[in-house]
Amino acid sequence: MGGWSILPRKSDRVSGKLLRSCIAELFGTFSVVFWGTGAAIESNVALGFGIATAVTAYIFHDISGAHFNPAVSLAMFFAQRISLVRCLLYWAMQILGAVLGAAVLLLVNGKVVGAVDLRKGVGDEIEGVPDWAGFIAELIGSLTIIFTYLAATNAHRGHRVSSYDYPIAVGLAVFVVHLTLHPLTGAGVNPARALMVNAVNKEVRHRIWVYIVGPLIASIIGAFSYELIFSYPLKEWLDEKVIEMDGPTKHQASPPKEVIVDTNTYDVVVENPVTKYNGEIAYE
Numbered sequence: 001m002g003g004w005s006i007l008p009r010k011s012d013r014v015s016g017k018l019l020r021s022c023i024a025e026l027f028g029t030f031s032v033v034f035w036g037t038g039a040a041i042e043s044n045v046a047l048g049f050g051i052a053t054a055v056t057a058y059i060f061h062d063i064s065g066a067h068f069n070p071a072v073s074l075a076m077f078f079a080q081r082i083s084l085v086r087c088l089l090y091w092a093m094q095i096l097g098a099v100l101g102a103a104v105l106l107l108v109n110g111k112v113v114g115a116v117d118l119r120k121g122v123g124d125e126i127e128g129v130p131d132w133a134g135f136i137a138e139l140i141g142s143l144t145i146i147f148t149y150l151a152a153t154n155a156h157r158g159h160r161v162s163s164y165d166y167p168i169a170v171g172l173a174v175f176v177v178h179l180t181l182h183p184l185t186g187a188g189v190n191p192a193r194a195l196m197v198n199a200v201n202k203e204v205r206h207r208i209w210v211y212i213v214g215p216l217i218a219s220i221i222g223a224f225s226y227e228l229i230f231s232y233p234l235k236e237w238l239d240e241k242v243i244e245m246d247g248p249t250k251h252q253a254s255p256p257k258e259v260i261v262d263t264n265t266y267d268v269v270v271e272n273p274v275t276k277y278n279g280e281i282a283y284e
Helices: 017-042 045-060 070-078 084-109 131-152 165-185 191-200 209-230 234-249
Strands: 258-261 268-271
Touching (some): 045 165, 070 191
Antiparallel strands (some): 258 268
């Protein structure tokens, strides 16, 4: 998409955009943990996390990409969509947001339900989930969420990601993953949420590695497999779009169209003749 970047990209250094994005990740992760984990107390956990993710993504996706999950941010880095500095800053904000979300929930409610564990299922007669099974479950669940984020921010689809499509897509992905995995593993699929909620609840278990390693490995697998297998080559796609837009009058005197890609969300924007959008030209 533009190569791996260690330092913040040009658009990250304009008008405090990176700072705003980090604050968005902080508040967004706080909201997801507070509302999603809070739903585990009296209502449906899957519905709580799904709706919390969708609503928060609607608020913040134009600002930070609405990751709220270290595994998603790592996948975005490996998919060459954000810089390493942005990824690490997101991690810090996500961990802080998860701590604050769990701590405030504990303060106002007196308890935090929803600490992840390889559970025994329904009834004592059902044996606990083995480490390897929990690892695979967390890996697959995280892959589903990561693929959804990568698809929702895929510039090759030929249209800007709608303010409605994006939160609905990621919210539904989180919902269906929690619906299936919650009875098995507690549905971590987010290292910040899993580790911090357990820590605040003083329930850090010896098998917590499953909830960290599984999603982070899913980040690597998801990023490379999506980009290599499912993602349409950007240059080839942009070639086709420029030809399609300009048509047979491409070389006439009318101002040329410019195809640019927002470096944060990878939305495709077409302006004529010169864009004012806060992005960078991806191909000329």
